[in-house]
Amino acid sequence: MGRSSPGLQAAGHPASLGTSAWAWRRTHPRGGATFPGPAPALCQARSRSRSNSRLDNMAHDRPSCTLEPEHVQRLLLSSREAKKSAYCPYSHFPVGAALLTGNGLIFSGCNVENACYSLGICAERTAIHKAISEGHKDFRAIAISSDLQDDFISPCGACRQVMREFGTDWAVYMTKADGSYVVRTVQELLPASFGPEDLQKMAEQVPQPGRAWVPTRV
Numbered sequence: 001m002g003r004s005s006p007g008l009q010a011a012g013h014p015a016s017l018g019t020s021a022w023a024w025r026r027t028h029p030r031g032g033a034t035f036p037g038p039a040p041a042l043c044q045a046r047s048r049s050r051s052n053s054r055l056d057n058m059a060h061d062r063p064s065c066t067l068e069p070e071h072v073q074r075l076l077l078s079s080r081e082a083k084k085s086a087y088c089p090y091s092h093f094p095v096g097a098a099l100l101t102g103n104g105l106i107f108s109g110c111n112v113e114n115a116c117y118s119l120g121i122c123a124e125r126t127a128i129h130k131a132i133s134e135g136h137k138d139f140r141a142i143a144i145s146s147d148l149q150d151d152f153i154s155p156c157g158a159c160r161q162v163m164r165e166f167g168t169d170w171a172v173y174m175t176k177a178d179g180s181y182v183v184r185t186v187q188e189l190l191p192a193s194f195g196p197e198d199l200q201k202m203a204e205q206v207p208q209p210g211r212a213w214v215p216t217r218v
Contacts, residue, residue, distance in 0.1 A: 065171045066183055067100070067141055075100055076175060079145040082108035082123065089113060095153065096145045097123035099131055102138030107131040124159040128166070139163075141171040149177050160190040168193065 067075070075098045083096030088111055095111045109126025121129075124142060131139070142163065146153040152174040155163065163172070168187035175181040187193075 065140070065169055065185060067171065071100070072143075072173065072181075075106065075141060075143040076145065076173065076179065076181065078106050078108050079123075079143040079173075079175070082110050082127075083145050083147075084110075086110040086123070087112045090115075090117065094147060095123040097127040098143045099124075099127040099139060100141045101131060101136040102140055103136075105131075105136065107134070107136070122156060122159050124155050125162050128162055137166055139166050139170050141173060143173040143175065143181070145175050145177075147177050152176055152180075152182050155189065157190075160186070161193070164190050164193045164195050168195075 066072070078098030079096045081096065082098060083094045086094030086096065088094050090113050093111070097109045099107045099109070101107070107127050107130045109123045109128070109130055111120065111123045112126065113120040124144060127142065128139075131137075144153050144155060153176075154174050155172065163170075163186045168185065168190075170186055171183050172186060172189055173181045173183050
């Protein structure tokens with residue numbers, strides 16, 4: 001993240017943010033991004049509120065992977081636009097997310113709910129799934145927007161785990177309705193996490209032909 005930021009581009013639909021095609025999605029009752037995305041299961045807004053006092057105290061701290069101000073504002077705008085597409089007839093909690101890839105594309109998503117509550121999907125995961133489906137796995141930052149006035153919107157546990165799948169040292173911008181935000185890394189939001197590297201460690205313990213396997217104690 002210390003490298004110079006590439007110009008932001010919208011993925012899927014020629015828009016003011018860039019020249020590439022830019023698709024919009026929304027997911028998650030908490031907020032979303034600017035690309036059409038699947039609905040979220042009813043996310044736990046309470047847990048977010050509990051964590052907001054801590055976020056307020058961290059509002060002035062900036063991790064090293066943060067973006068240049070002009071790029072941050074474009075990402076925040078994309079997440080707010082994505083929120084408009086949220087499908088949340090049950091929670092009435094629209095969320096938008098905008099995901100910035102390593103090569104400067106922005107993929108947006110919104111929360112998409114379902115009458116079978118558990119089948120809903122959050123805005124963050126909508127944006128990430130959209131990017132993955134287009135062949136992108138290197139992410140620099142994600143911005144999340146909602147209508148919360150007094151609290152910063154924060155990703156649920158499931159979204160944090162999905163973010164962690166693609167690295168721990170990238171930025172998560174959590175906003176309030178007035179546009180203010182705090183930024184944390186995925187590592188800070190999900191410390192002591194489990195990821196692909198842990199599965200690799202297990203694979204290395206699989207016995208080779210002709211060798212006895214001695215299980216190790218973690």
